[in-house]
Amino acid sequence: xxxxxxxxxxxxxxxxxxxxxxxxxxxxxxxxxxxxxxxxxxxxxxxxxxxxxxxxxxxxxxxxxxxxxxxxxxxxxxxxxxxxxxxxxxxxxxxxxxxxxxxxxxxxxxxxxxxxxxxxxxxxxxxxxxxxxxxxxxxxxxxxxxxxxxxxxxxxxxxxxxxxxxxxxxxxxxxxxxxxxxxxxxxxxxxxxxxxxxxxxxxxxxxxxxxxxxxxxxxxxxxxxxxxxxxxxxxxxxxxxxxxxxxxxxxxxxxxxxxxxxxxxxxxxxxxxxxxxxxxxxxxxxxxxxxxxxxxxxxxxxxxxxxxxxxxxxxxxxxxxxxxxxxxxxxxxxxxxxxxxxxxxxxxxxxxxxxxxxxxxxxxxxxxxxxxxxxxxxxxxxxxxxxxxxxxxxxxxxxxxxxxxxxxxxxxxxxxxxxxxxxxxxxxxxxxxxxxxxxxxxxxxxxxxxxxxxxxxxxxxxxxxxxxxxxxxxxxxxxxxxxxxxxxxxxxxxxxxxxxxxxxxxxxxxxxxxxxxxxxxxxxxxxxxxxxxxxxxxxxxxxxxxxxxxxxxxxxxxxxxxxxxxxxxxxxxxxxxxxxxxxxxxxxxxxxxxxxxxxxxxxxxxxxxxxxxxxxxxxxxxxxxxxxxxxxxxxxxxxxxxxxxxxxxxxxxxxxx
Numbered sequence: 134x135x136x137x138x139x140x141x142x143x144x145x146x147x148x149x150x151x152x153x154x155x156x157x158x159x160x161x162x163x164x165x166x167x168x169x170x171x172x173x174x175x176x177x178x179x180x181x182x183x184x185x186x187x188x189x190x191x192x193x194x195x196x197x198x199x200x201x202x203x204x205x206x207x208x209x210x211x212x213x214x215x216x217x218x219x220x221x222x223x224x225x226x227x228x229x230x231x232x233x234x235x236x237x238x239x240x241x242x243x244x245x246x247x248x249x250x251x252x253x254x255x256x257x258x259x260x261x262x263x264x265x266x267x268x269x270x271x272x273x274x275x276x277x278x279x280x281x282x283x284x285x286x287x288x289x290x291x292x293x294x295x296x297x298x299x300x301x302x303x304x305x306x307x308x309x310x311x312x313x314x315x316x317x318x319x320x321x322x323x324x325x326x327x328x329x330x331x332x333x334x335x336x337x338x339x340x341x342x343x344x345x346x347x348x349x350x351x352x353x354x355x356x357x358x359x360x361x362x363x364x365x366x367x368x369x370x371x372x373x374x375x376x377x378x379x380x381x382x383x384x385x386x387x388x389x390x391x392x393x394x395x396x397x398x399x400x401x402x403x404x405x406x407x408x409x410x411x412x413x414x415x416x417x418x419x420x421x422x423x424x425x426x427x428x429x430x431x432x433x434x435x436x437x438x439x440x441x442x443x444x445x446x447x448x449x450x451x452x453x454x455x456x457x458x459x460x461x462x463x464x465x466x467x468x469x470x471x472x473x474x475x476x477x478x479x480x481x482x483x484x485x486x487x488x489x490x491x492x493x494x495x496x497x498x499x500x501x502x503x504x505x506x507x508x509x510x511x512x513x514x515x516x517x518x519x520x521x522x523x524x525x526x527x528x529x530x531x532x533x534x535x536x537x538x539x540x541x542x543x544x545x546x547x548x549x550x551x552x553x554x555x556x557x558x559x560x561x562x563x564x565x566x567x568x569x570x571x572x573x574x575x576x577x578x579x580x581x582x583x584x585x586x587x588x589x590x591x592x593x594x595x596x597x598x599x600x601x602x603x604x605x606x607x608x609x610x611x612x613x614x615x616x617x618x619x620x621x622x623x624x625x626x627x628x629x630x631x632x633x634x635x636x637x638x639x640x641x642x643x644x645x646x647x648x649x650x651x652x653x654x655x656x657x658x659x660x661x662x663x664x665x666x667x668x669x670x671x672x673x674x675x676x677x678x679x680x681x682x683x684x685x686x687x688x689x690x691x692x693x694x695x696x697x698x699x700x701x702x703x704x705x706x707x708x709x710x711x712x713x714x715x716x717x718x719x720x721x722x723x724x725x726x727x728x729x730x731x732x733x734x735x736x737x738x739x740x741x742x743x744x745x746x747x748x749x750x751x752x753x754x755x756x757x758x759x760x761x762x763x764x765x766x767x768x769x770x771x772x773x774x775x776x777x778x779x780x781x782x783x784x785x786x787x788x789x790x
Contacts, residue, residue, distance in 0.1 A: 306504075503527060512561075
């Protein structure tokens with residue numbers, strides 16, 4: 134028999150408590166089915182057409198063509214072509230010139246007739262947008278490797294950058310981890326200027342409005358500030374002077390790049406464990422004359438191939454894999470359901486969690502001082518990576534999420550891992566009180582205006598979402614001596630709040646993600662739920678709730694589009710919104726109840742939720758991501774927490790995530 138509180142909640146949300154239990158049970162079962170035998174979870178991580186197109190071009194650069202595989206990649210690429218004729222950067226997005234140039238090139242390599250309707254539409258769209266000569270820097274590098282444009286089409290990036298000390302402004306050590314690992318092999322390629330084997334002799338001159346040998350100005354903006362124009366002038370000055378660099382210095386710089394890369398090859402997980410760095414390494418070895426049979430080249434190629442995923446007739450290439458992140462988030466969702474309700478056996482849930490935590494503990498990075506140590510040489514390692522292995526590049530966000538899960542499990546076996554993670558997180562705080570994803574004080578913003586950085590993401594500055602997770606972790610641990618660190622973090626979050634009350638989400642889409650993250654941290658840190666900062670955030674979340682009770686936000690919000698708004702409600706964003714509201718005492722808010730009802734009524738027969746729009750970002754305006762696991766673990770986390778707070782005397786979220 135329901136008590137009065139249960140009845141009131143059911144009436145407000147339109148949910149019968151038994152129905153809520155059933156939905157949670159179904160979601161728990163669905164997530165449990167996806168756990169690997171060794172305890173971890175890993176879901177597909179999908180980007181746009183760029184990465185699979187680049188993979189096809191890589192096979193043709195090397196003349197290592199796999200016709201059966203490429204045929205399946207072609208099916209995938211044709212399916213995701215937009216109605217505008219080109220390829221977008223995210224589901225249902227606008228035309229993107231660079232993605233379309235690469236994809237058209239890849240499909241032509243696959244044998245698609247250029248007069249086929251989909252190729253004609255793509256070609257016309259490229260020409261209508263200024264032609265391939267107006268594509269971005271990375272696309273022009275790709276075209277240069279195939280001889281489609283002269284190397285003058287690329288910005289001056291001499292390999293001698295690898296010789297610059299940390300104190301030099303243009304040093305690679307002032308760039309983000311992803312930039313560092315992508316650039317190092319790319320500088321070698323730019324120095325050696327190899328030409329693709331291109332066994333089928335495929336060219337794409339038809340994509341240019343102006344013939345490449347007639348283009349007078351490859352670096353033409355748009356400039357984000359006057360610094361862009363200043364660095365263009367510097368590029369013009371440096372271009373002829375690089376030819377005066379002594380050959381011995383040139384060779385020494387190439388050697389320095391290789392010496393940087395090889396300790397970081399990371400086995401089957403590859404350089405930086407991200408596709409662009411891995412692919413550049415494969416091409417670098419070929420350009421250096423390293424045989425394909427050399428163990429280094431073999432492993433580098435295997436690492437790239439390991440990113441291929443697909444089902445049936447389709448295959449695509451992931452930008453990287455996310456097992457640590459997926460396992461941490463899935464673990465948090467599962468631990469919320471460990472009460473034994475809905476027919477869920479608590480012992481079975483705990484057994485699965487124990488396996489997950491053991492798997493995670495084994496992957497803590499304890500003996501490698503990665504690139505982060507350039508700025509923190511006395512700090513001992515203690516973080517987790519994002520991928521299976523990436524020891525030189527542990528992820529601050531992952532470390533905080535995994536740390537919170539280990540702490541919630543309440544097992545003394547986790548104590549040492551937690552202390553190492555705690556010390557590392559504290560040591561990684563930047564001077565402004567925030568945390569970046571991989572580095573400390575990686576914020577020389579002027580570097581984002583050099584011609585090479587037309588993507589505007591050369592750096593890894595502190596962000597609210599990462600800072601929020603670090604605050605949550607430290608607050609959850611509850612060490613009094615950490616309070617000054619937490620207070621500096623809170624001030625960073627306070628300073629970064631938008632005028633409308635939301636927070637920008639650097640690594641998830643977008644203001645809903647950032648606002649949820651911040652509210653969880655503020656709650657964990659003991660900030661009053663009536664603090665004006667919190668109240669403004671709550672009111673913003675309420676203001677963007679959709680009429681059907683859910684929330685949605687498109688990647689357009691990274692491109693000056695509406696914040697917190699989309700044409701449909703989405704499982705991930707709805708879960709983030711209600712988790713944020715519940716974190717700051719709004720469990721009984723009608724907006725929360727309506728969001729929970731939306732989640733409960735949009736679950737499919739398999740206990741999962743479906744979500745086609747992209748829900749995360751690599752680089753705003755340039756590179757977006759779809760985490761296939763978000764649609765499973767975040768709704769489960771939200772629904773289970775909603776139910777758990779019903780039986781809580783304080784209605785207080787006990788944990789910081």
